[in-house]
Amino acid sequence: MTVVRRDVLGLGGGLLAALSLSRRDVWAEEVVEIRMQGRADGSHVWFDPIGVLIKPGQMVRWINLNPGNSHTTTAYHPANFGRPLRVPETAKSWDSDYLLPDESFSVTFTEQGVYDYYCVPHEHAGMVGRIIVGKPEAHGGWMEQVAASRGLPDEALKAFPTVEEIMAKRLVRQA
Structure with a gap:
């Protein structure tokens, strides 16, 4: 069998096209x-990004890159220290426990909606x-409930980016 240059280029182009299509499917x-x-x-602590838009089934990994502090990622959920529910009602709660520098913790999100979380020792500082x-529901859910x-500190309440800002930018960094 004789392979000509045109066939090799055609195969290469087809391979690139297939890879680009599969890349979109893997994004989630x-x-x-x-x-x-x-x-x-230690005068200021934060999550970066502070707001993010993801697809259902996507994983989020928190990593502690702060050499001088331990941190947590903890869902606002009654299962976590009796905190108010600020995640979808059907979603699972999470609490990483204390992560030392360079340690990480991951959660896969399957339920659509808005999830708020905090760092246990630094919530009062707005972390x-x-x-x-x-796509979160336009109305209903925990966001309309007073x-x-x-019980949330004012600094925490002021720090959350709005749903509209996250939906528009997909990623919101600490101001």
């Missing part, structure tokens, strides 16, 4: 990384984040 399986960070003197999975904000 990519891991989104959220870094836990802080100033060296919170918001993940939107898919009780969902009861």
